[in-house]
Amino acid sequence: MKTKMTFILCLFLMLISCNNKTGISSLKCEMLTNPLGIDCLASRLSWVITGEERGIKQQGYHILVASSLELLDKEQGDLWDSGDVVSDQSIQVVYAGKTLSSRQTCYWKVKVSTTKGESSWSEPAYWSMGLLDEKDWQAQWIGLDRAFEWDNPDTQYTRLSARYFRKEFMTEKQMKKATLYLSGLGLYKLYLNGDVIGDQELSPTPTDYSKSIKYNTFDVTEQLLNGENAIGVVLGNGRFFSMRRRDNYYPPGHHWLYNVRNFGFPKMILQLEIEYTDGEKQVIVSDNTWNVTADGPIRSNNEFDGEEYDATKEMAGWNQPRFDDSIWLQADLTESPGGKLEAQINPNIRIMETIKPVGIKEQASGKYIMDMGQNMVGWLQMRVKGQKGDCVTLRFSETLNPDGSLYMANIREAQVTDKYTLKGGNEETWQPMFTYHGFRYVEITGYPGIPRLESFEGKVLYDEMETVGTFETSDSTINQIYKNAYWGIRGNYRGMPTDCPQRDERMGWLGDRATGSLGESFIFNNNNLYAKWLDDIEQAQLENGSIPDVAPNYWDAYNNNMTWPAAYIIIANMLYEQYGNSEPIAKHYASMKKWLDYMKENFMVDYLITRDTYGDWCLPPERPEIIFSEDPARKTDGLLIGTAFYYHLSNLMNGFATLLGKPEDAVYFSELSKNIRQAFNDKYLNKEVPQYSNNTVTANLMPLCYGMVPAEYEKEIFKQIVSKTENDFNGHVSTGLIGIQWLMRGLSEHGRADLAFRIATNRDYPSWGYMVENGATTIWELWNGNTADPAMNSGNHVMLLGDLVTWFYEYLAGIRNKQGCIGFSQIELKPYPVDGLNEVKASFLSPYGLIQSAWLKHGNDFQWDITIPCNTTARVCIPATTGDAITENNRNISEAEGIEFVGMEGEYAVFNVMSGSYHFVSSK
Incomplete structure (x- = not known):
């Protein structure tokens, strides 16, 4: 029997995903992404099954991978024919076919057998291999390793113009395929015969270029002409050529905070491979036959300071054939930056x-x-008409002064200014190429005439990734906080997760994203970004094992904390739990262990970690005008924080070792955790009160959530957290970056979801709602971001979100992994209804498909609509006094298909539920 089902195919190639939407009966396919130029042989294949019937569970699969569509259409998997495999695995299936070679294109499809029948073959998807061997690269690195008279590269505020490269070549036969490989550092824009290739911006992704260099791959078959052709590449500075050179401006010991690492002048490597229908091949490479000029319209470009563009210097046709480049320079052959x-x-x-x-x-x-x-991140596109030489200046800020002028104090020393000089004549349209800004307000000067709203558009830029979550409630404060979080999170996805997008920083601070990455994964498919970032972290690790607070390490910030580098291990665990992706754990396990060993050998005394730099960073101070609290009663001991973190990480590593089949390591971390727990409690647990250390919420919350508290003291320790929050802080936040990572979940898990809800909906200081009340459209860096020292106050920072977004999805909407499960193969649906909240609607596109939860309280009735994806099951916890008091689709739940009663757990009736859509109503 054939059931009506559809598939979404996914290809995970070192975490590059490819999705196909296919219909079983209509065999339709919408290709979302086709990975090109992958250089990983360990491909992992995934698909999503959708169908209307309840209880669709995969029982087996059959995968075909072929070297051509023709062979795949004939059902010939010459690269891999898995045969019929009895398995319910539908994500992260490892490719087990023939060894793949450089440039090879692989076409694949799958069919499955399920509890409801067998599907047809899916529509095909494909991926292609990149250049797998250094010998595949015939191209050479080229550039101009010097500045020009209009540049100023060695001052505090560096200025360097863009480099324009071009190469003409001939094709004289019918082409079959053309593939272009390019790495342009720091940033590039690629043209072929005058056309922009691709829709990427600010590319490639930033790295430590001495360790790794990323190239992008393009299929340019359609852009090549039969006859004369021209390639043009513009290089901007990005993170390659430093935005700041301050050695002579600040004393020793402060350089890491002010200097931005410099890798040299921009350079590129490009290889275009053309295959003709007769089998002959032609290769165009970057070498010293290319021509280059720096005397083009982009006079300066800098991520901190903006871009200056002089349209009178435009070179019409420079990226097309037959352009006269006789006055251009010959490109220099340069050294590689050193990275792989x-x-x-x-x-x-x-x-x-x-x-x-x-x-x-x-x-x-x-x-x-x-x-x-x-408050957005990106740039402004402008339309303007004026005289040749008119110059429009655009300056950006997040807020205004009382007099209506730009408030620049929190931008620090970033110049954040774009300048456009008109060529004159017809209306001109311009947007920058190699900078971006974090801003809500723009100061416009020099505009010919009166600027009109219709002449400007804001272009929002961030890493291309799917929005996988939706969330809405009956509470307007929560809704606005969620919107602010959405804008702040995506605005700080810059090929690395940055702290802020507006001032002279914009760095990948590890501590900002540890637990935050989990909440983000419910909104965005951030799997690929964070997998890449873990590579950045390992590449920043010193030989002795030390890991910096910032990665890539554009700052030399090796402070040997436990808390900030802990993101390395915490995020690897997030990728495993949320996406079923164990590759980062396997890849980085040795590096993670090396770091923990380094910290243990250098900073552990009697199983206590004696090193901490930041404490519970940015906790709400006692006075609105100060950044850091001066009250010892508010501060949590750094030794406590560092030791609790080491304990938590040891437990995660115990799980990693077990996963990877390293039993000796698992025993080691288990015993180490026990000793740390004992030493921690001996040092900090006051059994008479009881409380930990000086009784801050963070001091009590961390051991409670990490499982360090002896069972007989758990209730009393939690009472201290509640008492401190309600009495000393009037039901408000009292934690900084460390405590906020567990606050909302910790309160809810121990029975006080109502207090978490109060904290989430407060509109006075300190709270996320206070930010909303004061006009914020993103999340602030400080709880008192409108009153404290302005130099610190980023208006777009996500670190203080902590576990809030996770709490929105896992507790208010009730969507989470079932305990002990990964990738949402088994789901727990358990909402935490609270007084004052009448409705929650949420959806989340998990690796297995769409999960939905929408509940409504009406009088004594609790109405709940849920969707459970195919090939999964769910443990569904329905608020009710008894299981008999529940209906499903207007009938007694005992008569409903796909539902099995488990029992009562407190105020919940618990059921095992098969895939499908359900409508529950319970009464109290």
């Missing part, structure tokens, strides 16, 4: 949304302030 040339696994940044400004006012004569209505 690798295919990029994470998608590039793209323009993901366009927004319109909402207002514009004249602030002074000839100076206008434009409001985008939203």
